[in-house]
Amino acid sequence: MRSRACLHSCALTSLTPARLTQHWVSTFSLPRADAATVGWQQVSGHAPTMQEEEMGYALSTTIHKPFDESLAATREALGANGFGVLTEIDMAATLKKKLDVDIAPQVILGACNPPSAYEALRAEESIGLLLPCNVVVRSIDDGTTVVEAIDPATMHQITGNDAMQPVAERIGGMLQAALDSLHG
Numbered sequence: 001m002r003s004r005a006c007l008h009s010c011a012l013t014s015l016t017p018a019r020l021t022q023h024w025v026s027t028f029s030l031p032r033a034d035a036a037t038v039g040w041q042q043v044s045g046h047a048p049t050m051q052e053e054e055m056g057y058a059l060s061t062t063i064h065k066p067f068d069e070s071l072a073a074t075r076e077a078l079g080a081n082g083f084g085v086l087t088e089i090d091m092a093a094t095l096k097k098k099l100d101v102d103i104a105p106q107v108i109l110g111a112c113n114p115p116s117a118y119e120a121l122r123a124e125e126s127i128g129l130l131l132p133c134n135v136v137v138r139s140i141d142d143g144t145t146v147v148e149a150i151d152p153a154t155m156h157q158i159t160g161n162d163a164m165q166p167v168a169e170r171i172g173g174m175l176q177a178a179l180d181s182l183h184g
Contacts, residue, residue, distance in 0.1 A: 059150075059172065061179040064143055066143060071145075077179070083178065090106075116171050117131055117132070123164055124159050135150075152171040
């Protein structure tokens with residue numbers, strides 16, 4: 001009976017594989033790998049795809065522009081949607097310098113919306129561990145770039161603090177709007 005109730009509640013809340021796995025691990029004391037497969041298959045009828053697994057913590061879009069153009073457009077889109085970029089980490093340059101390895105161009109932008117960051121800190125003192133919102137711009141090939149942002153819903157999920165939910169939903173909408181505008 002508990003399993004049936006779990007499936008019903010999971011289906012109603014449209015849990016992603018990551019959220020569903022956490023639920024099945026805690027509810028049924030299953031090993032994480034088993035919970036991920038069993039729980040998601042019960043709700044969806046199939047094992048999670050790579051894209052479905054990524055949806056658990058990321059907002060993502062693929063744009064058909066070269067990397068440098070995409071990076072500039074992402075900075076602009078973040079600014080137009082209320083974010084400042086506090087940090088910028090060039091992963092390709094850093095890994096080349098530190099490890100002498102080559103990876104495709106990839107930059108992590110630390111995006112912040114100060115009013116929302118303040119509201120989040122008032123609700124959850126340790127939320128700074130999850131700030132700023134990372135936005136990753138990475139090259140797939142010469143004309144294709146993926147732009148991913150942390151899904152702010154993870155702040156609510158990780159903390160379990162319901163006061164974080166409205167902040168996470170607002171910031172998630174703002175980040176999604178920024179990603180969506182990259183196609184315009």
